[in-house]
Amino acid sequence: MSLQHLLTELVLMPIIAFVVGLFLVLMMRKLGARIQRRVGPPLLQPLYDILKLYGKQTQISHGLIHEIGIVMAVGGYIAAETFLPVPGMNGIADKGGLVTLAYIMMVPSLGLAMGVGQCANPNGSIGISRALTAMFAYDIPFILVIFGVAYQYGTTSLTDVIAIQQQQGMAGWGVVQMPLLFIAGLIALPAMMGKHPFEIYVAPAEIATGPMVEMGGKFLGGLFIMQCFQYYTISVLFVTLFLGGGENWLTFLIKVFAVAAIPLSIAYVFPRYRTEDVLRMMWKWPVILGLLGLALVMG
């Protein structure tokens, strides 16, 4: 592959991720509105929000680390996009793999922790400690799922995982081969997206949106962009592991939106667990299912 081709892909992949992410956020808000029998926001609402936040004329910064933290949060996901193969574009996916991706997906939370730390707002500190606790909770089932998939297909390369699934057709998809791991991943999905019933770190009514409490203007805009990338990364990873990736853009996007719709529609009908209950639940049910699934895969 020529260098020029690679560079084009590295630029295109995050941009596509951002645009798809905007529509995922729109879908979340529209779903919420429909469930609550409202009309919901117009088509370009997520874009208006981000543009407006970047267009604020006074920006309140709490220092250098505050700004670097946001850059890390967004940058971590931008890096993750280049490791996620999409139809027609592999980027540097064959250089990395599942383990690299799992590692990079922790960077945004750590960047956010740094940025929020400098704001010195008690609500923000509580929020970020909860966010890291939630990461701690969902990472155990997530790693089990990744391990099971890698064992099943005999590789940690995402391009190979997709190729094997597409060769074998629908019967070779992860969801058919490893149903228990699929369910474990499905339970961890809302926690990874930070949605109800595991939305412990945003909690607007309790800790005033936690990590976002001191963020205004471009900082909040950065977090909105991060949210777009977050939804995209997690849905695409799930599609890659269990639903055979995408043969073409149409089936790929249908799968991505279908996967994202599951936690997002659950989110609007459930209240929220407490932090320790999230940890207990995450370490119990998805882990039991994941271990059983692992036993089936390895047996």
Next chain:
Amino acid sequence: MKRKDISIPVEQPKRSNPLANVFDELMDFCRSRSMFMLHYCTGCGAIELPPAMTSRFDMERLGIQPMVTPRQADILLITGYVSIKTLKRVIMTYEQMASPKYVVGICSCTVNGGMYWQSYATAKVLKDYLPVDIYIAGCMPRPEAVIEGLRELMSDIKQGKANSWQRYYKNYDYYLGNQQKLFGDNWQTPTDIIAEARHYNLISEQTEGKHTAVLQQHQKPLEAFEARLKHQQGQAREQ
């Protein structure tokens, strides 16, 4: 109380670069279509907001959604009478918001004191203390009226007319004077408005005056808030 006429023009001159004008118009459009509101629920008007936000009238279709902290918000909704104690919090909240920011006074109480016009404990006219963009009168205004008022604000923002946040910087002496009349001369907020006005080049002749001179006499520099539990403070003192 005789009210000073503070209607100095605040509209910005159009920029000469046509592309910059297009960009400004795009920004104004985005601002008008995405308004995050912080409702400071004082008084009775707050009860009209839940129906305006939820399924009956659904503000989100206009891009208006509630936010929980002043840093994130664009509109400050004052929904009813403002007691003197509340007004201090309202001013501190307003000063923490990022510009462009808009104040919406809902109910008659914010216009002229309403049914509390005789009370010794309420601030009668909100626009003496904060630059109000739009008033929605009524006791209380129904959700239709609230949405109508917010749509008015939207069209003002779209045309670039809702610039009253600049008036707070450019006329700070006037607003501070009124605030000092209520709260006493040692009134100080955590936000240094004069320094901000200087930083963002929003300073005018009326930013500083005899009231800000009073403020600068006793102004203390801000210190970081020491987050400690009470018993820890005791231990620290013993050490």
